[in-house]
Amino acid sequence: MNDDxxxxxxxxxxxxxxxxxxxxxxxxxxxAPECIKLPNGKLRVRxxxxxxxxxxxxxxxxxS
Numbered sequence: 001m002n003d004d005x006x007x008x009x010x011x012x013x014x015x016x017x018x019x020x021x022x023x024x025x026x027x028x029x030x031x032a033p034e035c036i037k038l039p040n041g042k043l044r045v046r047x048x049x050x051x052x053x054x055x056x057x058x059x060x061x062x063x064s
Contacts, residue, residue: 004046004047004048005046005047006036006044006045006046006047007044007045007046007047007050008042008044009023009035009042009043009044009045012045012050015050032053033045033049033050033052033053033054034046034049034053
């Protein structure tokens, strides 16, 4: 798969299993993965940006 493939927002939402309203809230708070705005106003997310964003959200369980 191409690491720099441009994903549609629908593809990102399906992968993350979140509603569009949740994604929009994350964007307004600066918490969403970096988006690219096309000249037609549509948003895209690079596969590499989504993977990097997910990697920063990995939680490590604390040892007891």
